[in-house]
Each structure stands twice: as structure tokens, then as C-alpha cells.
């Protein structure tokens with residue numbers, strides 16, 4: 744079983760406050776984006792990486808790909824101002840309709856290959872599948888600083904990437920979202936809105952998205968543990 748992966752890496756890392764794209768921050772002397780790319784370089788089921796970048800960072804990215812010998816990067820596409828636009832730019836380069844396409848944040852360098860493969864198998868059967876973990880905290884709806892509602896935690900999952908789709912499903916979903924000017928925070932929400940079921944595959948709590956500086960400490964200790 745094989746898949747292609749689109750890796751959006753064109754963000755600005757504003758919440759990290761690093762002053763440039765957080766994906767260049769080194770963890771154990773290797774940039775975050777390289778850790779992420781290396782996972783798919785290693786997975787034999789992955790046949791192609793489509794990397795979506797900020798055009799101003801092309802030279803830096805190409806140099807990293809060369810020096811770390813990431814051979815599966817077939818295309819380096821310029822992204823947009825929103826994550827969804829970046830993903831769609833990468834998706835437009837995918838021709839087949841039946842192939843399995845994964846979309847994985849460049850900011851998630853610790854995803855487990857076994858979970859990726861479960862996603863691929865589920866997406867090939869059902870058309871759409873995402874990784875997630877049950878929420879550990881109590882979640883409440885708040886308005887103007889006042890708690891409006893406590894949501895039943897048994898129904899809540901924290902959704903991650905990769906998100907895996909049959910190419911025809913995710914292409915239709917992005918086309919529909921663009922036509923309707925709908926902006927979602929993940930790709931699965933675009934698929935849900937066109938009436939396609941999305942299957943949850945339980946992942947693990949190590950697959951964090953590196954977003955704020957506290958996440959760097961967690962990532963550093965996890966990657967150190969894995970290397971020992």
C-alpha cells in the first residue's frame with residue numbers, strides 16, 4: 744500500500760515568537776522540518792513528498808533537503824497566507840483520483856509510522872481518516888469571559904495530522920470550500936461539510952504540533968528519549 748504526503752510548511756510561527764518560521768528551529772541540532780520530512784523519507788509506504796513553503800525560504804529549504812538527503816521530495820510548491828491555501832496549492836499538483844493523499848503539518852515531527860499506516864489503510868477503505876486522541880481536560884464554551892457550557896468530554900477528541908484521504912474526496916472538498924469561501928482549521932472539516940464520513944484513528948499524545956515555546960521542551964525530551 745502506498746501514499747503521497749503533502750507537508751504544509753509555509754507558516755510564520757507567530758505564536759512561537761521566534762522571529763522566523765518555527766520549522767527552522769533546531770531540536771537536537773536538526774531543524775524541526777527535517778525531523779518531520781525524515782519520518783516520510785523512512786516510511787517505505789510513502790512514495791512522494793510534496794512540500795509547501797514560503798517562497799522567501801526556498802533557498803534555505805532546498806539546502807536542507809540536499810544536506811539531509813531527503814530524496815522523496817518531488818515538488819516544492821509556494822504556499823499561501825492561510826494553511827488551507829497552502830494545502831490546496833500542494834493538492835493541485837496531485838493528478839490521480841484514487842490514490843491516497845496524506846496531509847501532515849511540518850510542525851508535527853513526532854508522528855508514529857505505525858499510526859500513519861493505520862490511517863492509510865482506513866482511508867483506502869472509507870475515503871477519509873484522521874489521527875486523534877481523547878481530550879484529557881474539561882472543555883467549556885466561553886463567551887465574554889463567562890462559561891456558557893461544559894461539553895461532554897466523552898465526545899471530544901483532539902485532532903492531529905496526518906489526515907488521510909482518497910485524492911478525489913479531498914480535491915472535491917477543497918474545491919467546494921474555495922467556491923464557498925469556507926476556511927477550516929483542518930482538512931477533515933472541509934470533507935465533513937460535503938457530507939463524507941471521517942474516521943478517527945487513535946494515535947498517541949506524543950504527536951504534538953509544535954506551536955508555542957513550551958512545546959520545544961516536550962519535543963526535545965521525547966526525541967532524546969527515542970534516540971537513546
Ligand SMILES: Nc1ccn([C@@H]2O[C@H](COP(=O)(O)OP(=O)(O)OP(=O)(O)O)[C@@H](O)[C@H]2O)c(=O)n1
Pocket residue numbers: 750751752753754755756757758759765766795822823824825826827829830848849850851952953954
Ligand atoms: N499559511 C500557512 C500557515 C501554516 N502552514 C503550515 O501549517 C502547519 C500548521 O500550522 P501552524 O502550527 O499554525 O503554523 P504557523 O501558521 O507557522 O503558526 P502561527 O499560527 O503561530 O503563525 C505548519 O507546519 C505551518 O508551517 C502553512 O503551510 N501555510
Ligand SMILES: C[C@](O)(CO)[C@H](O)COP(=O)(O)O
Pocket residue numbers: 826848902903904928929930952
Ligand atoms: C490541522 C491541525 O493540526 C489539526 O489539529 C490544526 O488544526 C492546525 O491548526 P493551526 O492553527 O493551523 O496550527
